[in-house]
């Protein structure tokens with residue numbers, strides 16, 4: 135079974151990435167093949183809102199922009215479970231997570247039963263490296279996107295400077311549980 139983690143901080147070894155890596159360590163210990171994607175290294179552009187809102191995404195399930203959105207989507211398609219770790223910016227997800235998930239939820243609407251995502255499990259991480267405030271509102275954004283994508287939600291965990299000592303082991307455990315949850 136394959137588990138793919140997306141981490142969306144420009145910092146490849148910061149809090150956001152560490153949270154994703156710990157979840158993957160747990161998934162690997164449970165027998166999964168794992169892959170970490172640094173989303174900021176990918177060329178993911180903003181939705182063009184073609185035709186005043188929706189374009190080919192709505193009916194055909196594809197995006198007209200030729201960048202690394204579709205290859206990243208295919209990596210998620212090949213996984214049975216997904217970890218999505220975003221830095222908390224202003225109490226929300228980072229810009230690139232919003233850009234990626236906005237295009238994904240548009241395209242998934244058109245993909246309908248061709249998409250394997252409704253059978254995939256997801257674990258979200260909201261990493262707030264500053265004051266630690268804003269994890270709840272960020273988690274709400276993630277929860278709504280996961281719901282639009284039809285993903286099966288295991289959990290969305292807040293990760294801060296203040297809770298990292300006990301949250302990183304919890305994320306490792308959550309990664310392990312994700313493997314079992316994805317197979318239920």
Ligand SMILES: Cc1cc2nc3c(=O)[nH]c(=O)nc-3n(C[C@H](O)[C@H](O)[C@H](O)COP(=O)(O)O)c2cc1C
Pocket residue numbers: 143144145147148149150151221222223224225226261262263264265266267268
């Ligand atoms: C524009 C911006 C807004 C931010 N807003 C918050 C915030 O609302 N709450 C918080 O705790 N940290 C905030 N931070 C800090 C980030 O959450 C922190 O940089 C994040 O954990 C990424 O750290 P990492 O690179 O170590 O993963 C903000 C950072 C930036 C750049």
